[in-house]
Amino acid sequence: MKQKRSKQGGQGLRALMGWLIALTVCLVLAVAAWAYWQVTRPLPLAAPSVELSIEPGTTPRAVARSWVEAGVRVEPWVLYQWFRWSGRSAAIRAGNYELTQGMSARDLLRMMVRGDERLSTVKLIEGWTFKRFRAELAQAAGLKNTIGALSDAEVMAALGEPGAMPEGQFFPDTYTFSKGSTDIAVLKRAHRVMQHRLAEAWERRAADTPLKSPAEALILASIVEKETGRESDRGLVAGVFVNRLRIGMPLQTDPSVIYGLGDRFDGNLRRRDLQADTPYNTYTRAGLPPTPISMPGRASLLAAALPMPTKALYFVARGDGSSEFSNSLAEHNRAVDRFQRNPTRKGP
Template identity: 45%
Template sequence: MSDKPTRRHAWSRLLLIVLLVAAGALAYGWNDYARFGTAPLNVTAQGESIDVGRGSSFKAIVGELHQRGFSTANPWYWRLLAWQMHVAGRLHAGEYALEPGITPRQLLANMAGGKVLQRNFTIVDGWTFAELRQALARAEKLNHDSAGLEDAAIMQKIGAGGEMPEGRFLPETYAYVKGDGDLDILRRAHAAMVKTLDELWAGRAHDLPLATPYEALILASIVEKETGRPDERAQIAGVFVRRLQNHMLLQTDPSVIYGMGANYAGNIHKSDLTTDTPYNTYTRAGLPPTPIALPGKPALVAALHPADGDTLYFVARGDGGHVFSRTLEEHNRNVDCYQRKRCR
């Protein structure tokens, strides 16, 4: 008997086995690929990101993900997924967040949609312009275009040449992306303050001893530095408004401290109150020449809508609040009680 049928049968079985193995491998590969697209990347820490430079190749992007340990998948899986999602060749440059739980499909979608990572910079109520500049210099992924510039040059570059910078920037949170410049944040914060102050000035209370919005800005900065308590801002503004109306000295320590500049070492002494500077409201009448800080919107509202009343003095209680009084005699008793601890 010929062994040809036997050989043909053997080859058929071998072919079947090869086909089954190939089909199994294909099924495994497809399942593995399908799992890859929806399985989270190896991101365990908050704040991770990947920076896609202009002209970066797809191979380079995937290579960085592998190099930094975020992905161990076959690079061809990434190519197939990009092709399947119709995003191959359409990824935008920029910085992209790598948050725990993000999948390859989500990351490619973000890159194709240009959903770059946004960072936030918060200007804190009561900062001075110097403190604002220091904070901008520490901000991550922000171009520090203002480095080395004098204050006057900064104001010129943001379109506010000739203005003193103190008080001119609205405390808020401003979003930015990698590559933005600090001058852009300053420009936006300046425009926000102009808009806010103009709107509030238009609706101000009647008979205020303030001739211009800038004077309101100065008063608001004093209110900002005198108290951080929302329930006291209008009361303190009311005290200063009445003192201005009665041609009394404002006698506000924060303004004196601002005028001392680098000479202020954490404490204010009696000699500081008698040393004349343009900001010493114990020696000079009226408002100081400029704001002494960046007032937030609540302080602006308080300055333009001060509380009614007849109090002309206040003293810190030591717990963040203040005690208000109508007469100097009453005020002196409060000073003895709350500052000298000689209550009677």
């Protein structure tokens, strides 16, 4: 009798184990089916296309999070787990990518692993104005123009910065894009990069800087960008302007006056231009102009925040791209005589 009961108990246990195994298999298959659906279905996007620049060294988890922040409407862990489960997360390449409607998580990973950018480029140069930036974007082959009919204010509103002035707000660099990408998408990236570079420079600012905010650093950097012809002089040029700000001396920088003239500037800066008071005339007004006057690069941002220590208050172009720096007005006048009023004169 005991043997019979034992035999029946063993059969029951085997049946239970079989049932549990079948349930486990069903669950595994259900999870696999769900996972397959997740990675093969079209990803929901916040816009017709979502673009992302992946920097070298970015972790797969950060890549997944960045895609979601850029406009992919899924939980970051869904993308991250797919990257992990695929076994190819370590093969994701740095680059600039565009995700369009209809693409799945599998398509996204394949694109990043292959480095399949298929991109064109547009180059935005240090020292250009926003007007010049817009002109360059308008003629970039393959870039869809969406801001041509918009005012500067409307462009900034479209970028989520209503009321902000556009000058100085975009980082000059070479930007890649897929065919059919929009100019506003490139501007968004350039704006994000400028915010990052400005914050980076401001973190390194000199302890005794007279600049009160990152916005002021950006304005000064834009002036340094326009005033510097040689890289090695950038820190000293910034040092001169910082010294002038400290003592309340007008910056007296021609590029700011020229910017204020706008389309009225014909290539010849006259005495009357220097004497006509405008918000951008740094001869008639002390302190910084109200906005940046150009798009500064990283070197100018760093120079404005952390200028080279100097006692100089003046500088003049030597004619070869470099500048002569002077501590006093008398020294400066002699330098002007040597390099501008009598440029063929040799020696001290």
